[in-house]
Amino acid sequence: MGRVGLSTERLTRAGAELADEVGFDQVTVSALARQFDVKVASLYSHVRNSQDLRTRIALLALEELADRGAAALAGRAGKDALSALAN
Structure with a gap:
């Protein structure tokens, strides 16, 4: 069972926010694990x-x-x- 409070959707949204901050190519499972203060294996x-x-x-x-x-x-x-679409 995954860590309480973590879900694929929550991690995806957090990853999107991280991409806005540091750039899309810098988003990694390790960086996200640090953000949630969990071990990388918890996200797999x-x-x-x-x-x-x-x-x-x-x-x-x-x-x-x-x-x-x-x-x-x-x-x-x-x-x-x-x-409207262009705007």
Whole structure:
């Protein structure tokens, strides 16, 4: 069983915040373990490795981008939609 309070989603969101601070390429399972003050092995029940973590962060970013795009486009068409999406 994983450490109480840790989940794949929580680690992914924390990894995304870390990427904002230090850069996407600097996000590693080790860096995240330090942030949560746990051993690296504690995170491996939630993510496979640093690449898996970065993939999950990228997918989260794409989901957020899609949500923002959908909100910007709601009820708009044509040039108005294109302008709203660009903004």
